[in-house]
Amino acid sequence: MDFVFPNETQVIWTVMIVLYPYITGLVAGAFIVSSLYHLFGREELRPVARFSLGSAFVFLLFAPLPLLIHLGRPERALNIMITPHFSSAMAGFGFIYTAYLILVVLELWFVLRSDLIARAQGRGLVASLCRAALFFYLYEDEATRAMDHKIVRVLAGIGIPMACLLHGYVGFLFGSLKANPWWSTPLMFVIFIFSAIVSGISVLIFHYFVVSKINGWKVDIPCVRSMGRYLWGFMIVAVSLEMLEILSIAYKQTEEWEVLSQLIEGKLLISYVVLQFMIFSLIPFFFLAITALFRLSDRIANALTWTAATMLLVQVLLMRWNVVIGGQLLSKSLRGFTSYFPGIWEKEGIITAAVIFTLPFGILYVFHRVVSLFPDAEKLDTA
Amino acid sequence: MSRSKYTRRDVLKALAAGPGLLLIPIGFIRPAKGGGDSSGYDWTKHYWGYAVDTTKCIGCCACMRACRAENHVPDGHYRTWVERYRISHEGEVRVDDSTGDEDFVFREVEGEVAKAFFVPKICNHCERSVCSQVCPVGASYATKDGVVLVDHKRCIGCGYCVQACPYGTRYIHPETHMAGKCTLCYHRITKGLMPACVHACPTGSRVFGDLKDPNSHLSTILRQQRYRVLRPEMGTHPKCFYIGLDKEVV
Numbered sequence: 001m002d003f004v005f006p007n008e009t010q011v012i013w014t015v016m017i018v019l020y021p022y023i024t025g026l027v028a029g030a031f032i033v034s035s036l037y038h039l040f041g042r043e044e045l046r047p048v049a050r051f052s053l054g055s056a057f058v059f060l061l062f063a064p065l066p067l068l069i070h071l072g073r074p075e076r077a078l079n080i081m082i083t084p085h086f087s088s089a090m091a092g093f094g095f096i097y098t099a100y101l102i103l104v105v106l107e108l109w110f111v112l113r114s115d116l117i118a119r120a121q122g123r124g125l126v127a128s129l130c131r132a133a134l135f136f137y138l139y140e141d142e143a144t145r146a147m148d149h150k151i152v153r154v155l156a157g158i159g160i161p162m163a164c165l166l167h168g169y170v171g172f173l174f175g176s177l178k179a180n181p182w183w184s185t186p187l188m189f190v191i192f193i194f195s196a197i198v199s200g201i202s203v204l205i206f207h208y209f210v211v212s213k214i215n216g217w218k219v220d221i222p223c224v225r226s227m228g229r230y231l232w233g234f235m236i237v238a239v240s241l242e243m244l245e246i247l248s249i250a251y252k253q254t255e256e257w258e259v260l261s262q263l264i265e266g267k268l269l270i271s272y273v274v275l276q277f278m279i280f281s282l283i284p285f286f287f288l289a290i291t292a293l294f295r296l297s298d299r300i301a302n303a304l305t306w307t308a309a310t311m312l313l314v315q316v317l318l319m320r321w322n323v324v325i326g327g328q329l330l331s332k333s334l335r336g337f338t339s340y341f342p343g344i345w346e347k348e349g350i351i352t353a354a355v356i357f358t359l360p361f362g363i364l365y366v367f368h369r370v371v372s373l374f375p376d377a378e379k380l381d382t383a
Numbered sequence: 384m385s386r387s388k389y390t391r392r393d394v395l396k397a398l399a400a401g402p403g404l405l406l407i408p409i410g411f412i413r414p415a416k417g418g419g420d421s422s423g424y425d426w427t428k429h430y431w432g433y434a435v436d437t438t439k440c441i442g443c444c445a446c447m448r449a450c451r452a453e454n455h456v457p458d459g460h461y462r463t464w465v466e467r468y469r470i471s472h473e474g475e476v477r478v479d480d481s482t483g484d485e486d487f488v489f490r491e492v493e494g495e496v497a498k499a500f501f502v503p504k505i506c507n508h509c510e511r512s513v514c515s516q517v518c519p520v521g522a523s524y525a526t527k528d529g530v531v532l533v534d535h536k537r538c539i540g541c542g543y544c545v546q547a548c549p550y551g552t553r554y555i556h557p558e559t560h561m562a563g564k565c566t567l568c569y570h571r572i573t574k575g576l577m578p579a580c581v582h583a584c585p586t587g588s589r590v591f592g593d594l595k596d597p598n599s600h601l602s603t604i605l606r607q608q609r610y611r612v613l614r615p616e617m618g619t620h621p622k623c624f625y626i627g628l629d630k631e632v633v
Contacts, residue, residue, distance in 0.1 A: 003478035005504075005551030006461045012542040012555055072540015072560030076520070079539055085521035090543050093519070137393070144391055178617055179513065179549035332551045334633050335478055 004331040004338050011328045011340035014348040015321075016066035019356060021170045021192065022199065022320045023063045028167040029200010030056040031104065031159055033227070038111075039156040045227070047220040051211075051373040052204050053111060057104050058360040058367065064097065065356050070348060089173050100159075100166050107155040109133070110148045114140060115371045126370055167196040174323060181256035181334075182263065182327040187245045194238035199316035201231045205309035207361070209302070217377045221298055225291070228305040232288035235312060239281045242319065259334045267329050267337050272322045280315035284308035424573040426528040431567060431622070432594040432601050434610065435503050438627040439588035442467055442501040444487035449583035453568060460554040462565040463505040463580050465489075468631060470498040476631050502632050503589060505580065506531060506552040506565035507613060507621030514544035514553060514564075523562065529594070529622060530569055533562045549617045567591070594622070 030052045036042040037049035045052075068074050081094035109116075117138050120130035131138065171192025174183040205227050212219045246264070249257055264272060287308035291301045329337045343349040364373070372378050442465055450456060450463050461482060467489055469477045477494070481487040512531045515523045522537035523544050533544075538561035545553045545562060556563040568578035572591070576582070581591040592601025604626070611628045612621040625632075 003466075003480075006464050006480055006482040007545075007554040008551050009459070012545050067541075070541075072542070072555060073538065076537070076539040079520045079537065083520050083537065085518055087515075088517045088519040088543070090517065090519035090541065137391070139391070147391075173543075177517075177547050179547055328546070332549055332633075333478070335476075 002337075003333050003335040005333050008328075008331050008333075009338055011325065011338065013324055013328060014070065014340075015325075015342040015350065015353050016070040016348045016356075018317070018320045018324045019066040019353050020063065020070075021167075021324070022317055023059050023066070023357070023360075024167055024170055025192070025196035025199045025316060025320075026203050027056045027059045027063060027100075027104075027200070028163040028193070028196040029198065029202075030059065030204055031163045031200070032197055033201055033204055033230075035156040035160050035163075036230070038107075038152050039160070042226065044220075044222040044225075047223045047374065047376050048204055048208055048227070050111060050375070051208065052200075053104070053108055054364060054367055054373045055204060055207070055360075056200075057108055058363045060097075060101055060104055061363065062356060062360045065359075066353070067093075069352065069356075089169070089176055092169060096162075096166055096169055100162050103155060103159050103162060107152055107159060110152045110155065112371050113148055114145065115375070119371060130370070163196075164193050168193045174327070179332055180327050180330070181249075181260060182330055183323065185245055185249075187241060188323075191238065191241045191245065194234055194241060195316050195319055197234045198231065198238050198312055201227055201234065202309040202312040202316070205231065205305060206313055209306045209309075211374070212377070215377070217374070217380070219302060220377075221302075224302060224305055228288055228301075228308070229292050231305075231309060231312065232285075232292050235281070235285065235288070239277075239285070243277070256334070259330060263326065263330050263337065267339070268322055268326050271318055272326065276315060276318040276322055280311050280318060284311045284315065287311075426526055426573075428595070429528040429593045430595040431508070431529045431572065432592060432605075432624065433505065433508065433567070433622060434590040434592075434601055434604055434624045434626060435505075436588050436590065436604075436608075436626040437500055437502050437629075437632075439586040440465065440501040440503055441586055441588075442481070442489050443585060444481050444489070445583040445585060446503060446580035446589060447481070447487040449579040450565075453571075453579035454566070456563070457557050460556070460563060462552070462563070463503065466502045466504060466632070468498075468500050468502065468629065469494070469496045470631065471495055472497045478631075498629075500627075500629060502625075502628070503580075504550065504552065505623060506548075506567075507550055507619065507623040508565075508567060510620035510622060511618060513547045513549065513617070513619055517543045517547040519543065526569075530567050530572075531564070532566055532569060533564060535559065535561055538562050549614050549619065550621075 033045060034049050034052040034056065037045040068077055071077055078094075080091060084091040084094070113134070116130045116134050117140055120127050120134055120138055168189045171189040175185055175188030178184045205224065208224070209219060249260060284307075287304040290296070291304045296304070325340055329340065331337060342353070345351055367373065444465050446463055447461070447465065454462060456462050464480050464482055466478055466480050469492070472495065479492075481489045484490060508529060508531045510529070512523070512525055515525055515531060518524070519541060520537050520539055522534045522539070523531065524534065525531050540555060540560045540562070542555055542562070545555060553562055553564045555561070568576070571578060578591050581589045590601050590604055592599035594602060596602060605624060608626050610624040610626050612624060614633065
């Protein structure tokens with residue numbers, strides 16, 4: 001049993017398409033953390049509220065980049081919005097993405113307005129840019145601040161379903177392809193939303209610790225504990241759904257299971273069973289459970305939370321890999337498998353992927369230089 | 384902080400207007416409609432279909448050579464191919480094709496065989512083609528005469544159609560970076576000729592014809608024979624009909 005249709009010897013969707021849902025997942029997850037503060041009033045998340053919104057914004061800026069690099073004819077990319085074919089799930093991308101970008105930019109604008117006004121005073125390029133960003137309206141008082149806050153709440157409220165739509169939609173792109181038994185499940189939509197939240201919280205924890213370490217700040221313990229607990233809860237749901245999906249196919253023992261079981265036991269044994277589930281799901285689960293359930297010293301709890309978050313970042317990346325690449329390894333002949341591993345230097349290779357993933361962090365740093373993403377920590381620092 | 388000449392209301396208005404301006408391009412959005420015509424040819428008068436009589440195929444692969452020559456199909460990609468099935472007495476199924484050979488000649492293989500047969504494969508030109516459904520820019524479309532084509536002025540090379548086709552008949556062209564597939568030799572059939580593969584088949588295993596014409600060879604065969612389509616559970620309603628298809632074929 002090893003026959004692959006002759007056009008399937010090459011994998012079409014490369015590591016770029018692994019990166020695309022990964023980055024949009026980070027956007028959706030980071031946005032939800034910011035909304036937990038702005039909309040649901042989780043005060044303990046205040047230290048990372050701005051940072052999370054800023055992260056969502058920069059990742060959102062870079063989400064289409066891997067797609068653009070992957071497209072065979074990138075010069076026609078905008079056709080997806082100019083001549084959309086509405087029966088295609090993919091045709092929605094441009095509209096959903098643009099709407100979400102507008103919303104995030106607006107929310108960010110209202111959140112940062114006070115800081116931009118402060119930054120717009122004086123001379124220099126940055127001050128001029130800030131004035132332009134404020135439409136040259138530099139007035140504020142208690143009433144305007146209250147209004148800004150109100151608008152932020154409304155935008156955060158609209159943003160949550162939109163974040164779910166943006167990322168659930170990515171899941172739908174895969175889940176709706178009936179030709180591929182590895183993808184074709186309605187659960188894909190939900191799995192993608194929950195794994196997005198997991199990756200978003202994880203990247204914030206990971207990055208918050210790194211930034212704090214570099215700047216010599218003390219991390220805010222209630223904030224980190226709270227994020228750790230949310231991460232624990234969301235990862236339980238995400239991993240359970242991922243397991244339920246495979247369990248239901250295995251239990252039904254349909255025709256597809258014959259070939260899917262071989263995929264899991266063969267080509268995906270390491271990346272799916274060993275890495276995604278046994279190492280990068282179970283270990284973070286225990287680490288987060290320990291920090292949530294037992295009284296630990298801050299140092300140990302922080303170490304466990306950071307390690308778990310970093311591992312979950314990898315877990316979600318593995319999940320994206322196993323979905324996107326795993327599904328393509330399986331031939332539609334249902335009789336064989338192909339192989340794929342990205343080259344290091346090729347156009348859609350590992351270096352490109354690493355650069356795309358690193359760029360948002362660089363932009364976030366520039367952003368932070370203009371308007372502080374950690375105002376509380378910096379105030380404490382200068383006090 | 385000095386009071387500026389703008390009021391807060393003005394700023395909020397500007398903010399509302401900003402995204403509003405972005406709506407202007409919506410006026411330029413033109414939902415994609417598949418299309419194309421061939422002069423002197425009335426595509427409303429035909430509805431093309433295809434049949435494969437697997438009992439007649441001898442695995443000579445003249446069809447593959449003809450297709451490659453006619454359509455300049457790039458190396459390593461296929462608009463049509465022939466599968467060889469060998470089933471042992473124990474029921475073990477071994478499948479291969481001739482794409483490994485430069486001239487598409489099946490190599491002799493060792494091993495005991497209880498049953499063997501060839502199955503030519505081609506785009507099924509489905510009535511409900513999922514490749515057309517998922518194309519985000521309408522580059523993949525079905526013509527009025529029932530042929531699924533790719534408009535190379537529109538294709539963005541996203542590969543969604545390749546993923547969506549349950550039959551593995553599409554590929555991304557390595558030079559144009561756009562989707563490629565069987566066109567049923569549209570440039571030939573609109574001039575009254577047969578597709579190259581049908582023309583080249585020495586046994587008449589491949590049959591092409593007009594489903595709208597009750598007297599066409601294809602319509603006659605489909606009236607007289609029992610046939611199946613590939614993966615009917617996909618709901619794609621393929622228009623490539625297989626006669627004598629074994630249950631092992633996917």
